[in-house]
Amino acid sequence: MNNLKNxxxxxxxxxFGHSGIDWLHSLLDSHKEILILxxxxxxxxxxxxxxxxxxxxxxxxxxxxxxxSSDKMQSNIVTKKFNSKEEIKLFGTHLxxxxxxxxxxxxxxxxxxxxxxxxxxxxxxxxxxxVMHEHVSFPFKEICDDFKTPNILMIVRxxxxxxxxxxxxxxxxxxxxxxxxxxxxxxxxxxWLNSVESYYKYREQLGKNLYIIKNEDMVCNLRKxxxxxxxxxxxxxxKSLLVSSSQNSNEWNPDSCYLKRNEPVQDLASFYSPESVxxxxxxxxxxTQEINMIEQMFWRIMMEFNYKPNSKRSxxxxxxx
Numbered sequence: 001m002n003n004l005k006n007x008x009x010x011x012x013x014x015x016f017g018h019s020g021i022d023w024l025h026s027l028l029d030s031h032k033e034i035l036i037l038x039x040x041x042x043x044x045x046x047x048x049x050x051x052x053x054x055x056x057x058x059x060x061x062x063x064x065x066x067x068x069s070s071d072k073m074q075s076n077i078v079t080k081k082f083n084s085k086e087e088i089k090l091f092g093t094h095l096x097x098x099x100x101x102x103x104x105x106x107x108x109x110x111x112x113x114x115x116x117x118x119x120x121x122x123x124x125x126x127x128x129x130x131v132m133h134e135h136v137s138f139p140f141k142e143i144c145d146d147f148k149t150p151n152i153l154m155i156v157r158x159x160x161x162x163x164x165x166x167x168x169x170x171x172x173x174x175x176x177x178x179x180x181x182x183x184x185x186x187x188x189x190x191x192w193l194n195s196v197e198s199y200y201k202y203r204e205q206l207g208k209n210l211y212i213i214k215n216e217d218m219v220c221n222l223r224k225x226x227x228x229x230x231x232x233x234x235x236x237x238x239k240s241l242l243v244s245s246s247q248n249s250n251e252w253n254p255d256s257c258y259l260k261r262n263e264p265v266q267d268l269a270s271f272y273s274p275e276s277v278x279x280x281x282x283x284x285x286x287x288t289q290e291i292n293m294i295e296q297m298f299w300r301i302m303m304e305f306n307y308k309p310n311s312k313r314s315x316x317x318x319x320x321x
Contacts, residue, residue: 005111009129009234011151014137016195017188018166019157020215025133026244033235035127037117039079042110042132043139060104061096064113091120107146129233136191140198149209157215158307159192159298160291164281169257196301214305219272296321
């Protein structure tokens with residue numbers, strides 16, 4: 001097997017918010033030169049597991065093996081990593097071996113998880129690029145601390161469309177629980193604020209190591225956008241980048257708060273057309289007040305990525321927002 005740390009490009013996949021990261025994940029999944037594990041937010045998991053408190057290799061290997069093979073992980077087709085008890089056993093053995101050689105720092109464990117995963121599959125995966133699906137931007141600083149100038153891929157979308165979708169989903173689930181509703185409503189906005197702040201804070205430091213892909217550009221010309229992205233990722237362009245799939249299923253259903261779970265979409269092009277998307281967020285947001293709030297809060301990023309606001313940038317509108 002290749003020495004992953006030396007031979008593979010590591011890319012962290014994040015989004016500005018509800019921007020289509022799962023769709024992008026599904027497009028990258030089947031490329032033969034890319035390894036992207038079924039969704040694993042490593043930095044979030046590191047905190048949840050309190051892995052920094054572990055002091056020996058065996059305990060660290062057991063901690064991650066049990067976590068990744070837990071019923072919660074294995075019962076979800078999006079996060080399922082292993083197909084048998086034998087794969088789980090192999091993963092734990094190889095992870096322990098790796099950590100005994102390389103230590104139990106956060107960075108070492110990240111590489112060890114990927115190497116052990118490959119070996120648990122019989123060493124049949126030979127990636128040139130590894131993609132780490134971190135989902136949201138909260139671990140931006142920790143990633144930069146660990147890797148100095150990491151490769152970060154972020155997907156962005158019109159914040160009005162993004163937040164409208166989140167608000168709709170939260171309303172469907174928690175409208176009867178005001179406190180919970182307000183928490184998720186505010187958190188989704190905070191994710192956007194943190195993403196914008198991180199983007200402007202680190203983009204000069206990262207330079208060409210930071211790649212932003214627009215959801216709307218992908219919808220309009222997927223081949224063009226995935227060709228450019230494959231060049232940046234140092235992998236050969238493949239038509240597989242145009243087809244959604246996952247390691248656990250050849251089928252992939254669009255994740256939209258405007259659809260029922262697993263509801264098929266007959267005409268994806270029409271459903272995701274700019275006109276349809278705008279019609280949905282206009283109908284979801286609560287008139288000019290909420291639209292103005294989003295536009296004023298994210299004015300700078302909207303201007304940078306050519307999202308045309310409905311409101312004007314005035315002192316009154318900023319104060320009103």
